[in-house]
Structures are given as structure tokens and as C-alpha cells.
Amino acid sequence: MTLAPRSKQQIHALMKLREMILAGEFAPGERVSELAVVEKLGISRTPVRLALNILQHEGFLQGQTGGGYRVREFSQQDVLDAIEIRGVLEGAAARLAAERRPSEEELDALRQTCRELDTVVKQDMSPDVLQRYSDLNGQFHDQLLALSRSPMLARSLSHVEALPFASPNAFVFVGFADNERSDILKFAQHQHADIVEAISLGEGGRAEALTREHARLARRNLATAQQRVDLLKEVPGSFLFAADAGPEEGRD
Amino acid sequence: MTLAPRSKQQIHALMKLREMILAGEFAPGERVSELAVVEKLGISRTPVRLALNILQHEGFLQGQTGGGYRVREFSQQDVLDAIEIRGVLEGAAARLAAERRPSEEELDALRQTCRELDTVVKQDMSPDVLQRYSDLNGQFHDQLLALSRSPMLARSLSHVEALPFASPNAFVFVGFADNERSDILKFAQHQHADIVEAISLGEGGRAEALTREHARLARRNLATAQQRVDLLKEVPGSFLFAADAGPEEGRD
DNA sequence: TGAGCCTAAATTGTATACAATCGCGTGAAG
DNA sequence: CTTCACGCGATTGTATACAATTTAGGCTCA
Numbered sequence: 001m002t003l004a005p006r007s008k009q010q011i012h013a014l015m016k017l018r019e020m021i022l023a024g025e026f027a028p029g030e031r032v033s034e035l036a037v038v039e040k041l042g043i044s045r046t047p048v049r050l051a052l053n054i055l056q057h058e059g060f061l062q063g064q065t066g067g068g069y070r071v072r073e074f075s076q077q078d079v080l081d082a083i084e085i086r087g088v089l090e091g092a093a094a095r096l097a098a099e100r101r102p103s104e105e106e107l108d109a110l111r112q113t114c115r116e117l118d119t120v121v122k123q124d125m126s127p128d129v130l131q132r133y134s135d136l137n138g139q140f141h142d143q144l145l146a147l148s149r150s151p152m153l154a155r156s157l158s159h160v161e162a163l164p165f166a167s168p169n170a171f172v173f174v175g176f177a178d179n180e181r182s183d184i185l186k187f188a189q190h191q192h193a194d195i196v197e198a199i200s201l202g203e204g205g206r207a208e209a210l211t212r213e214h215a216r217l218a219r220r221n222l223a224t225a226q227q228r229v230d231l232l233k234e235v236p237g238s239f240l241f242a243a244d245a246g247p248e249e250g251r252d
Numbered sequence: 253m254t255l256a257p258r259s260k261q262q263i264h265a266l267m268k269l270r271e272m273i274l275a276g277e278f279a280p281g282e283r284v285s286e287l288a289v290v291e292k293l294g295i296s297r298t299p300v301r302l303a304l305n306i307l308q309h310e311g312f313l314q315g316q317t318g319g320g321y322r323v324r325e326f327s328q329q330d331v332l333d334a335i336e337i338r339g340v341l342e343g344a345a346a347r348l349a350a351e352r353r354p355s356e357e358e359l360d361a362l363r364q365t366c367r368e369l370d371t372v373v374k375q376d377m378s379p380d381v382l383q384r385y386s387d388l389n390g391q392f393h394d395q396l397l398a399l400s401r402s403p404m405l406a407r408s409l410s411h412v413e414a415l416p417f418a419s420p421n422a423f424v425f426v427g428f429a430d431n432e433r434s435d436i437l438k439f440a441q442h443q444h445a446d447i448v449e450a451i452s453l454g455e456g457g458r459a460e461a462l463t464r465e466h467a468r469l470a471r472r473n474l475a476t477a478q479q480r481v482d483l484l485k486e487v488p489g490s491f492l493f494a495a496d497a498g499p500e501e502g503r504d
Numbered sequence: 505t506g507a508g509c510c511t512a513a514a515t516t517g518t519a520t521a522c523a524a525t526c527g528c529g530t531g532a533a534g
Numbered sequence: 535c536t537t538c539a540c541g542c543g544a545t546t547g548t549a550t551a552c553a554a555t556t557t558a559g560g561c562t563c564a
Contacts, residue, residue: 043548078403084344153337262517318525518554521549525545528544534538
């Protein structure tokens with residue numbers, strides 16, 4: 001949601017800093033001082049300050065009493081909770097969408113995305129196909145949110161999804177073999193279809209439950225992937241592995 | 253949550269600006285320029301800038317493409333949705349609290365608050381009693397959140413509750429006669445007790461449903477109060493009436 | 505030897521000067 | 535009369551100097 005940062009240096013500082021944090025260039029818990037950042041980026045303190053403040057609100061940094069910021073650490077539980085919360089909020093979106101009775105035209109957009117996803121998950125896995133799934137999946141979640149007709153809900157969700165590991169596409173790129181991934185995507189797509197059906201029929205409760213469960217799938221996959229990565233890379237409990245997939249995942 | 257703004261001018265600018273916005277000193281939708289604020293507050297641009305940025309993240313201001321901010325307008329539906337979302341998130345907190353099986357000691361804190369609320373709602377309405385209810389009510393909601401043991405959930409809720417009309421105590425001070433208010437408070441307190449029971453018994457689904465319904469009560473009361481105020485003051489759809497009760501409502 | 509304070513360096517907060525940008529009004533040309 | 539373009543004013547973005555605050559270190563005194 002990046003809330004319109006509207007100047008060159010400021011946006012540059014923000015993006016570069018986010019990138020650096022996600023790339024793990026700061027140790028979690030490390031104090032990050034303005035001066036150090038200014039030196040590294042070659043930008044003056046003013047836009048850096050703004051960027052730091054924004055990153056604090058986004059949840060990447062934590063303000064310290066007495067000035068300065070530290071890199072926020074996320075426990076494994078935090079990551080799982082963030083996805084759970086996304087599920088809760090998207091569930092609410094699905095319920096509202098069902099209850100507020102969208103017109104057939106509005107629904108058709110979602111149905112169209114769903115059909116396209118159907119074709120994609122039947123194809124053989126390849127980076128291109130995966131990317132296409134990711135794009136469509138992001139689109140699906142956006143359209144679902146739009147159907148709820150609730151700017152407030154969109155606002156809350158955007159706060160959660162500012163954390164890259166909580167995004168609907170967070171799990172897509174990590175830690176699975178092609179055949180496993182294919183199965184997961186097919187299952188997820190089945191859930192998409194069910195959600196669309198529930199909304200179409202005005203079945204709010206069902207839509208909510210299904211959408212929550214959909215997020216739980218992501219949660220479970222992420223947990224699995226995380227276990228494997230932990231074993232492989234010996235980066236226990238670090239949230240950075242999830243973040244690695246974050247930057248290029250473009251759920252606008 | 254105000255995220256530790258740690259200097260005099262900055263905190264001053266932030267509080268004063270929030271106050272001014274809530275008091276309606278800016279017309280909703282009005283462009284609010286740095287320079288104007290600087291003049292009014294007699295503080296330099298730097299801390300004002302920071303404060304404006306924070307207020308944007310809190311949802312009071314909306315950034316414009318091409319620079320500057322406008323006062324964010326909230327429709328009546330936005331206000332209702334915000335409370336609905338609070339209900340959804342607090343419901344999740346209650347469910348997690350039940351599922352994560354708090355110890356008896358942890359539960360006792362909540363039970364104690366609940367007992368105190370029981371005594372308060374039996375007393376005759378007076379500003380003091382109302383204030384005491386408001387304090388205890390805030391405490392109850394805080395303790396409920398704590399039982400969920402989820403910093404992420406706390407984070408999401410704090411984002412929602414940054415909007416004063418979405419706070420658990422938003423409805424307490426507005427628009428009802430004493431006898432009506434007394435009934436409302438008794439009913440709300442009954443819900444509190446039920447929620448505690450559900451959590452104690454580990455009944456997550458019930459705890460969630462009850463907590464949502466509890467928020468719905470606030471929602472309904474707010475809608476009623478808003479109708480009356482609309483009739484009285486002819487301030488249709490303005491969120492400011494709810495905000496009037498905001499500043500002095502001291503949720504922790 | 506340990507505790508407490510005092511000083512100095514580092515770091516953040518504030519103010520302000522300067523640069524870039526945006527928007528609007530005016531004027532000239534078609 | 536309309537339209538496009540130019541320029542001027544207003545407003546925001548950036549840089550930096552200066553002030554205040556915090557922190558760390560060492561020194562002294564008990």
C-alpha cells in the first residue's frame with residue numbers, strides 16, 4: 001500500500017531500506033541509526049527520517065524510547081499469526097461480499113479470474129506458469145476484497161499484507177518440488193472455486209469459513225517450507241527466508 | 253498506540269493536530285498544508301511533517317498525489333465497517349485465547365475485571381460510574397487481547413482502534429438517556445461474562461461468535477446515537493460526532 | 505573494589521535556507 | 535473565441551547547520 005510517497009529521494013530511501021532489511025543486511029534487533037543509513041545510501045537525513053518512520057508503521061522497524069529504531073524481529077509464531085489474521089480478514093471480506101449481494105457483472109470479473117486460474121493449474125509447472133499463477137492469485141484476492149465494498153477492510157488488510165510473509169503469494173515461490181507444488185496449487189484453486197460459489201449463492205458463513213481455510217493452506221505450506229529451509233540453511237526461526245520470496249512477489 | 257514519538261515538538265504537533273482534526277477545525281476533505289499548520293502551531297516544518305505522516309498512517313489524513321494531505325472523510329458505512337472489523341479481530345482474539353488455553357492465573361485477571369464490571373453496572377448511572385465502566389471495559393478488552401498471546405493481532409487491532417469511533421468505548425458517552433444506558437451496559441456486561449465463560453471452557457467458536465456480537469452491540473448503539481444526533485444537530489454523516497467522545501475516552 | 509557522578513562524544517530532534525515541483529492565471533496566436 | 539504555452543506564485547521536497555538529549559567511559563571518592 002505504500003501510501004503515496006511522492007518524491008524521488010524519499011521513495012528511493014524507502015525501497016532501498018526495505019530491500020536491505022528483507023535481504024537481512026541488518027541483524028534482527030540491530031539498532032539502525034540514521035547516520036549509518038545516510039552514509040550507505042548517500043541521501044540526506046530528512047528523507048531517510050521519513051522512510052524510517054514509514055517503515056516503523058509498516059512493521060519492519062520498532063521505535064525505541066529515547067530515539068532510534070531497531071529492526072523488528074518476527075518469531076515463527078508471529079509469521080503464522082500474521083497469516084491467520086489475513087485469513088480472518090479475508091474471511092470477513094468474503095462474508096461481506098456474499099452478504100452485500102454483488103451484481104452479476106461484479107461477480108463475473110472474479111469468475112473470469114477463477115477460470116483463468118483453472119487453466120493455469122492444469123499446465124506443467126514452470127517459472128512462467130508459476131508467475132502467471134501468482135499474478136492471477138493476487139488478482140483474485142484483490143477482486144474478492146473489492147467485492148466486500150469496504151475501504152476500511154481494505155485498509156486493515158493492507159496493514160497486514162505490508163508484511164511480505166503474510167501476502168497471499170508468500171508461499172508460492174518457496175521450498176517445494178514441482179509435483180508437490182502442482183498439487184498444492186490445484187487444491188488452492190479448488191478452494192477459490194468454492195469461495196466464488198459461496199459468494200454467488202449469498203452463503204456468507206460458508207464463504208468466510210472457506211476463505212479462512214484457504215489462508216490456512218498457505219500457513220501450513222509456509223510452516224512446511226520453513227521446516228525444510230531450517231534444516232537446509234540452519235537459519236532457525238529467522239523470518240528472512242520468507243522475506244526472500246517477498247520483494248519479487250508483486251501483489252500490487 | 254502512538255508508537256513512541258519521542259520528542260517534545262513532534263508529540264506536541266501530533267496531539268494538537270489530532271485534537272484539531274477531531275474537533276472539526278478542518279473541513280473534511282479540506283487540503284491541509286504544512287505552512288498553514290506551521291503558522292497555527294508555531295512549530296517548524298520538520299516535526300509538523302513527521303506528525304502529518306503519522307496521522308496519515310493512523311488514517312486521519314490522506315496523502316495526495318503531487319504532495320500535500322487532505323482530511324480523510326469517513327462515511328457512515330466506514331464507521332460501521334470499522335466497528336465490524338474490530339469485532340472480527342477481537343473475535344479472533346477470543347478464539348485464540350480459548351484455543352491457546354490460558355492458565356488459571358491469566359484467566360483470573362479477566363475474571364476479576366468482569367466481577368468489578370458486574371458491580372459497576374448495578375450502580376446508578378452517573379458520570380463517575382460511567383467513567384469507571386469505561387475504564388474497566390477498556391481493561392477487559394485489553395486483557396482479552398493479551399490472552400490471545402498474539403503480538404500480531406494486537407498490532408492489527410491497534411491500527412483499527414486508532415480511529416476513535418472504532419474503540420470499544422466509543423459508544424459509551426454518546427446519545428443515550430441514563431436508563432437506556434444502564435440497560436445497554438447491563439446487556440454488554442452479560443456478554444462479557446459469557447465471553448469469559450467460553451474462553452474458560454476452551455470453546456473457541458462460541459467465544460468468537462459472542463465477541464463479534466458484542467461489537468455488534470456497540471455498532472447498533474452507535475448507529476442509533478448517530479441517527480439521533482443527525483436529527484438534532486443536522487450533521488449528517490459526519491464522523492465528527494463520534495470523534496467528539498474520542499479524546500477523553502481513555503482506553504488504557 | 506565498587507558505586508556514582510561528571511564530562512565528552514555520538515546521535516537524534518529542530519529549524520531554516522534552498523531547490524524542485526505543481527498549479528493556475530494570463531497572454532498571445534490560430 | 536478557444537486553446538496552448540509560458541511564467542510566476544505557492545507549496546512541497548531536500549540538505550544542512552545547530553540544539554538538545556542520550557550514552558558510554560573514566561575518574562574520583564567512599
